[in-house]
Amino acid sequence: MRIYISVDMEGVTGLVDAHDVQPGGRDYEHGRRMMAEDANAAVRGAVAAGATDILVNDAHGPMRNILPADLDPAARLIRGKPKQMSMLEGLTPEHDAMVCVGYHARAGALGVLSHSFMGHEIEDIWLDGRPVGEIGLAHATAAALGVPTAVLTGDDRACAETAEWDPEVTTVPVKYARDRFAAELRPAEEARAAIQEAVTARLSAPLPTPTVTADPATLRVRWQSASVAATLPGIPGVVPTDSRTVEARGPLPGLYRQFVVWMRVAASLTDQPPYC
Structure with a gap:
């Protein structure tokens, strides 16, 4: 079983502010370690489900946030930029499922660090007339490749956005938005255990055939x-x-x-x- 894991940062356990997720921020070094640990929880879950090939894509900002030595050696890492497919670099039809770790709500939603791809530069995105952010566009693109999105982790608003887009995706809330830069946090060990358990359970069960959006x-x-x-x-x-x-x-x-x-x-x- 081949699993693809796209890892963003704003929806990672414990992170709530730009200083947590931007290089040079006061707590960025802490944030990148938290990002790696959430990714590792998903990797462990995939291994437990029988995955034999796991590819992790660092999908946040400069895309060199996860230090290679911090990633579970059961996975390979795509790191750096530019990437032709950005947050989905390396995803192919040969993958059996995609897992999205640390994702966030789209621009305009009151979720933790919510935005769509470029901070405030992008105000809105629509796919076939439907409002969409990073979650929906990643899901639709993976579906077009024939790859189902199995699990998504992030704050509760990201999880709700995912459920509206595709209720068959298993979601794991690792924090609960109080505002755009404030959240009630799940304890880190509890959140990572939940990620691991969710990935194992979802990948151990039959995965749905993705619903493909209109073509073109x-x-x-x-x-x-x-x-x-x-x-x-x-x-x-x-x-x-x-x-x-x-x-x-x-x-x-x-x-x-x-x-x-x-x-x-x-x-x-x-x-x-x-x-x-």
Whole structure:
């Protein structure tokens, strides 16, 4: 059994603030260790379920947060950037299931460190007219590859967003949002035990056939900056729908890969810190 694990940071056990998740932050070194331990809990769960090949992708920010020596040796690690598929780098149809660790709610939701991919630079995303964030877009892209999303961990708002998108995904809340930068935390050992147990149980049971979104799909993104929306139509297939919104139509996962290019363009045009 081949398992793919995408690990973000904002939804990791114990983390609530930008200083926990951004390099140079006061508590970033602590945060990256917490990130590795949540990932390790998922790895242990996959091993217990019989996984023979486990690939972990560091999917947060600079994508070099997990130190290789901190990751369980039962897994291989994709680390660094750029990556053509960003948070889903390395995911292939050969994987039997995807596990998302440390994920967070989309932009506009009152979840811990909620945003969609680029801090406040992306205001909203829609996939086929449905509001979507990192959770839904990762799920839809994996489904297009024929890979079911088995488990997702994060705060309670991320878990609720996942349940709305696909109620068959097992979710593990590791903290409960009080506000965007405050949460009631589960004890770390308890949260990691819950992650491990959930992954083992879900991967030991029959996995559903993924429900694939429309082909081609339509992806629409509303940016904070009109400059970004004015530049992106220079890419073939990208069309503006208003002064700050663009859309494109095409099959997933290719549309996801194109969206990664959009973000690189946006990053080159803006220099604004996230979470403000």
